Amino acid sequence: MSIFDKIRSFFIALGLALACLPYLFTPTIEFDLNNISGDVSSRACGYLYGLAQEDVPSAEAVKTLEISSVSQKVYKGLQHPIGDVDDVSARLDSCDYIVVYLQDSYSTWYYAHAEIDEMRRAGTYDCVDFVDNDFLPKVREKVSAVSAKPYSDRIVYCPYNECDNTVWFGSPQPEGWLAFDEAARGRFYDAWKKTYNEIRAINPNALIGGPGYCDYDIFEITDFLGYCKENSCLPDVMIYHELNDKSSLFWQDHVEEYRSEEKALGIDELPIIVTEYGCMFECGAPQYMLHYISSIEKSGTYGNVAYWRLADNLCDTVTNANCPNSCWWLYKWYCDMEGGLIDSQLRDVLHSDFANTIKYARDRFHCAQLDGMGAYDESEKTVSIICGGCDYDFQLALKNVKNKIGGKVRVKVEAVTFEGLTGEVMSPAVIEDCAANASGTLKIKIASPDKEAVYHVTVSAADEEHDELSAMPERFEFESGTLLGTAYTYDSAYATTGDINGMCGGFEKPGDGITLNFTVPEDGDYELSLVYGKANDGRTPADRVSAEALMTLDGSEETVLFKNTIKSEYTDKYTFTRHLGAGAHTITLMHGEGTFVLDSLLVRKNAEAPVYSQYEKEYGEYLVIAPEDGYYEFSSDSSVRYLKKGFNYVETQGENLTVTRAFSEDYAVVSLDSLTLSEGAEIKAVGGRYALGGITSEGGGASFTVNAEKAGKYALTFTYSNNEEGGVHDYNVDIIEEYITVKTGDEETNAWCVNTYSDYRTLTKVVYIDLTAGENEITLYNSGFNRFNSRVATSPYIYAITVNPYVK
Structure with a gap:
């Protein structure tokens, strides 16, 4: 970078910082309702292997979200026992694009890796021969079959997935590893053109996506596009992955950089599908996924959440096939946004990368914590905002609300926090619902936020309706407790809470345990949830049994049963209710039988939460989330209906539906x-x-x-x-x-x-x-x-x- 670039970047950063001065001590996201940048979409609502079978996750669960794109196993592929595009096609009506990985024809990861390694060691591996005589026959078979399907016009064939990982095309190095160097890229390019031509010969109208690199590398992508332009094999869709722990922060920078290079090459803008986004520790945690949703929506790309765990839950967005977890609420609030995307500015200089903005001559700060986006629905005169991801006070500043909605408005704030990857969250907390004056800039303050929480803020015309407020759970981290025996803390590869070494394990023999102190503000009944994981202590699925923990709460002892979650870091929650007095309390969990790990304790005032219901205008039905299987009474017609646990779509008359549990023993x-x-x-x-x-x-x-x-x-x-x-x-x-x-x-x-x-x-x-x-x-x-x-x-x-x- 030249001295002039450095000077320029310094003044850009200085200008950005000066713009933030009014909000120096109150981090703020500013929304101007007079500046709308285009229609809001649901392009961040995409999934890699998010659907396992036609009704797993359930048809109702899929219906709740406007899925824009998916990456699924190619027809009759062998890579996984589930996720075949043909099995789930009936659930993909809302999808603009259905990506299939053609290499999923192979049964092992990475696509015949062991066989290729064996041939390399024997000196007999020839990637040209392998592609011509092993892969291309599979390509011809799969493309011919899929091209005959009724959904074929939305299929995007991705011939090579993460080919830059060197297994198929890598160049051997003296040190014993493989490199994706110039020679390797040349081998890949030759294979790409050959495969491209095979697909076109079978289906001239096929959509072909690539290169499918495992990360964003502008040099490699530009080099690939240059080759494709010269050799008449340009992809119809640009595909790459964003799996770096900073991917959400630099997403928009990458897209802008790519668009610039695309233009310089004289290539018309291609749709971008990032077919895998989100690190292992991010997926399923709403505070992290918020950053991706915001970045994807603002950049105009498509994105599919990465598949790190199980293929039956929309990549950790639903649980138990038909129930919401905390991440579902974030994606639901996002997908329900209508109207135009509101231009926004994040003013949070004290928590941003000020130095890197100067160093890399960027025109925006990046903040790893606070983020948000909003939409204005003119037909309903409503603003909808999703925000959060930080543990410090912040505010939303909405300009020009009066001339868009009115001088008096209703402000409603809902929230959810991470409660384990498979922890059910049947309704959000309503932490504010009030009337407000919007004659000037409307400021909505979020005090003492939960770092693991996301917030949904709606601003609408003032009315007499106000929902009953409910509390967010207070989180107490087990790693802050006293370890007993040989128990220890460690850092999880999957979503968890706490800053460092967020999991407690080692509860493997008598004497191993942990003691945690917590407080409650007043006397009353409280719901306590232990966020835990329970690994398979054996080697086969038959060895997946439950663990027993000996729990002592304020001197009262009992045995707790932690059901199996397959792996330790696949967290769920164990919930129970106790009457607690105001003040300090102590909980101890000791090894009983089998192993388990602990993440955090969630404590919330126990109150009968209303059954969640929402009118879905698109379907002319109510979405009702039932906490259990059983009978429920509907206020609209006084009917009593049997609902299944979780998502239900119900036709009923009237507005402002109230659903209550109708307890019955008559089963x-x-x-x-x-x-x-x-x-x-x-x-x-x-x-x-x-x-x-x-x-x-x-x-x-x-x-x-x-x-x-x-x-x-x-x-x-x-x-x-x-x-x-x-x-x-x-x-x-x-x-x-x-x-x-x-x-x-x-x-x-x-x-x-x-x-x-x-x-x-x-x-x-x-x-x-x-x-x-x-x-x-x-x-x-x-x-x-x-x-x-x-x-x-x-x-x-x-x-x-x-x-x-x-x-x-």
Whole structure:
């Protein structure tokens, strides 16, 4: 950088800093409603292997979000036992682009790596021969098949995924490693052109994406585009990954740099799909994903959240197939934004990279904590903002609210905080809902924010409606407690809380434990949640059992059961309620049986939260999030309906719907002893109790009779476990989603049952069926309609069955 560039960058940074002076001691995000930069989209709502099967995650869970793009396994691919594009295509109607990795034809990671390594050691590996005679036949087969599908016009073929990792094309170095040097790039370019031409020959209208590099490198991308322009093989879509721990901060810089180079090459703007974004420690944590959403939306790209864990939860955005976690609320608030993106300025100089702004001549500060974005919906006269990610007071400053909405407005602030990767968060906290004067700049202050929290702020015309306020949980970090025995703290590779060494482990033998002090402000009933992880202490899925911890709370002892989460850092939460007096309290957790780890303790005042409901204008239905399976009363028509736990879409009349739990003991239970078994089906002890098992695509079944009082819709509810796994991967766990086929009359339903991680952990599956008045025979079996790589399809163990009218 020249001295003139340094001087220029200094004055740019100085100008930015001076602009922040009015907000020096109050970090601020400034929104000007007179400056709208274009329509808000949902382009950050994309996922790599986010969908496992047609109903995993559930159809309702997928419907709640406007998914813009996905990256899925190519048709009949072998890389994972789930995620086939054809299996999930029915759930992708909202997608602009459906990316398929053609190398997913291979069963191992990285795509025949072991075989190629063996050939390299033997001196027989020839990448040209491998591409021509092994890969291209697979390409021809897959492209021919997918091109015949009804969704083929939205398919983007990515021929090579992370090819810069050197496995296929790398140049051997004297030190023994491989380099993606000029020669390696040349080999890749030759393969790219050859594969490109093969795809075009089969489908001239195909969309082809590349290069698919594992990170953003402007030199490598520009070099690739230069070759493609000269050799008539330009991609239709630019694809690369953003998996660096600073990716969210420099996202917009990268896009602007890329667009500049693209223009210099004389190439028309290509759509950009970052097919994998987010580090392992970021995915599932809303405070981190907020940065990505904001950056993606402002840059106009598409982005798909990376797949680091399991392929059945929209990349840690939902849990248990049909329930929200904290990250879902962030993406829901984002996807619900309508109207125009409001131009915003972040004024937070004390927490920004001031020095790097000067060093690299940037025209913006980067802040790793506070962030936010907002949209203005002119038709509804409403502002919607998502913000947060910091542990210091901040404010939102909204200009020109009066002439857009009015001088008197309603301000509502909702919030969620990280409660474990699979911790269910059935409703947000409402921390403010009040009237405000907007005659000048409207300032909305967020005091003492939770660093792991995100906030949803809506500003609308003043009305008489105000929601009851509810508290955010207060977090107490276990690593701040007193370690006992050989317990220790360590840093997790996955999302966790705390600054350094955020997990506590080593609870492996008697005497190992931890003591943590916490306080509550007043007497009352409190909900306490232990954010924990429980690894497999053995080697096989059958070894996934629960752990017992000995808990002492203010001198009262009890045993706590931590259910298996597959890996230690795959965190869930264990929640219980206690009456506590105001002041200090002590909780101790000791090793009982099996190992476990602890992240944090969440404490919140226990109050009966209303059942969350929201009118979805797009569908003309209400989204209702039920905390449990069972009956709920609807204020609109006083009906009582059976809802499944989590997401439900309900048609009902009227506005301002209120849904309340209608407790009932009147559930029709089907005894396992009453089942008529066929072929290999059996009742056996599984996970500490008896279950119906032995149902596979090879045979086995069970039937029972239900006497329906009247014809209509009924809820068939199974309590089940599914602990199936298939395949081997370096870091992803290749769990399998099982299904049970339900036949009533002439109707047959294949009910997908999300993996439960262990046979000692159960979930429920609700299947809505139509019954006639009188006796109805219901048959359970496995139709074999979906079998990965011709393997036998197994059905889950079923522990309990109930059948109840949908409308009571």
